[in-house]
Amino acid sequence: MITYEDVVKRAKFIGKVTETRYMPPFPADRKFQAYLNERGLTVGEITKIKLWIEGGMKEGILKSTDNRQQSIESELVKPDLVLKMNKPYPISGENLEDFRFFSLPSKTPRDEYITAIGFTAGNKKVVHHSRLMVDTTNNIRGIDGLSETDPKVYEFQKTALKEEFLYGWVPGNDKINFPKGTGVKLNANADFLLNMHYAPSPVPDTDQSEIQLYFAKDKIEREVRNFTLRENDISNKPFLIKAGQKATFFISKKIDKSMSLISVLPHMHLIGKTFRAFVITPDGEVVNLVKIDSWDFNWQMTYQFKKLLKIPAGSTFIVEGTYDNTAENPENPYNPPRDIGYGWGTKDEMFNLVLYYLDYKEGDENIEQK
Template sequence: MKALLNNDVQRVVFIILLVLSNSCLVLSQKINFTEHIAPIIHQNCSPCHRKGESAPFSLLTYGDVVKRAQFILKVTEMRYMPPWKADHGFGEFKNVRRLTVGQIATIKVWIQDGMPEGPKEKFQLPIFEENSQLNKKPDLVLSWNKKFTLSSQNKEDYILFSLPTNLKEDTFIKSIEFRAGNKKYVHHARLSVDTTQLMRQTDAKSIDDPSIADFAKVRMKEEFWVGWVPGNTPIEYPKGTAKFLKAGSDLLLNVHYAPNNLENEQDSSVVNLYFAKDTIEKKIQTFILHEEDITNKPFEIAPDTVITFFAKSQKIPYPIHLLSVQPHLHLLGKSLRCFAITPNGEMIPLIKISKWDFNWQMTYQYKEPLLIPAESVIYAEATYDNTSKNPENRFNPPQKITYGWNSTQEMMNVIFQYTF
């Protein structure tokens, strides 16, 4: 009897939480899948949890969700899912993937009530565009000339791919989407633009290839266009803004493949381009705060140490509007904070991630373009843990870690998209 009373009290608490979080549920109405749970799942989970996407199982139908119900409750209560690593209250973002307290309570009450399905005639499967997380057909799809066979030498590889766009005229790009082909081994990708077509000789070659290494490293310093890591989703740029792509340009893609010791593992990843349909008033630019901007150099992490590095930009010469921010650290990263200081001493919060997760790195899009006044300075602080207590440390005992692209080395990047 006591247990029953406790359950009843708990149910009342959950219902109060629903009301406080502006839930639209009628208190006398029993929560069901079709009307109450499906909208939460389809908006926050199904875009990734469906066939062809990165998540390991589908969450579309009543049967899909019932099968995973207890697991869904556990990962949503602990806020492991949906993945959203930026701290609440330090910057306001448009693409927040975070369930409300009321939504989590709704799921819990539904499970406790036996997971009723609700009116089947009202259920509609969400309609998703295949091979796109933006749920619309791309205007241009680019991929490898032929499938690329990965090395079986159990080492990290960085391979360059040159993707001719064959565009006949200058084009504004509203969104860019990288889709990993071999999701098991495609670790991350960096996309830039080659307006010279000279990098076609690097297609499907390693950046360490002696025939192109020096030339490739120079060319790869061209503008960073977009970056992809597991967990990152494409964004659509705000109205009136877009990326500019010159006619005849090639896309230069630097793909990082994780170590592999299997024969005949292949990849054929894809880049989707979405053209702007609205009138473009401002071109989107890229600004990166990186290792060269660190003030307490050298960028070295001694064994058995926890250290924080500080970076700062030059004074911003003119007012800019930040559209998005994408931090990037590797396995030793523990936390990151970034902010701007205006000429009058005001602090503008840009992003804070108290618990860095190497496996979930995102492009965070600001709720509204964020004005950074002229003469402001942007600062970043990143903490790294190179001790044996860090479960992500791949070395035991710990070793000195320096800058490098391999995941067992370290980086400190904060990438901003902006207009002026």
């Protein structure tokens, strides 16, 4: 919605979805934790929209298009490196899940530090999610649409990957910006490996997605790291939601070093219902991370904290996820319900929490992210 005409013909609908806070979407509970990238409107802003609609939706004073465009362009920071899939990848149209790997050589002449990462799905109708990895060996350069079932996949996952998870895009996710003075080291001439998951499509289609990378202009003092809590960490295995049943799973993971958390990315699929994560420190303090009372697969985010969160050595991460595999769940992909377990497919399930962090340094908890 760019013009007055775009907005006014949808005004009553806009008024309804903003008043109910359905839009803009932000699934996480703001009372549980505060985030840098919160989306939302104040009561005053919602009221202003309502009064504008009730007052006849009058058009404001139009500013110069050129000035507006210049203002927009001045606020945008262009990426230092844009890497696009070599050519459009053909989607079969046979209604099948499809998992593919694509090599995107960086061809950087020297080491760089990545301070922000973005991703643009070439075709949002078919891109289920993507994961960005880094290979410094160049041994798998040239992979262009390799299937996950190919034996080569297991080999390069064992030997070639420096970063198994550099960045993940899921529906609703934004660009990630790391704190000032920090970044992820990118070795010269390293290759990016894009792991694409395509959802089933009943018609033939194509996708040509791209990543945007932003490099440090000033000296980087600290390296950003990441780790993932996943299905193998579940306390009450097996990770299986029986047909017609609801289930709750827990992860309890103790860490042996102090860290400063930058962000968290929760991930489940269609029958996920709620997600909650927090930390219990050795002193018994509870540090809230994220709480989602109504999981929506179509709106997933990397939640970046307003301030770095100190997590002392000896702390325990607690993650709780609930699932509804009954016929009463309108999001259930099966009718009648079937047993659902772990898998990358849309109709399978996952239970992940991806975290970016820094090794803790005195005073980190006072640093505001920008």
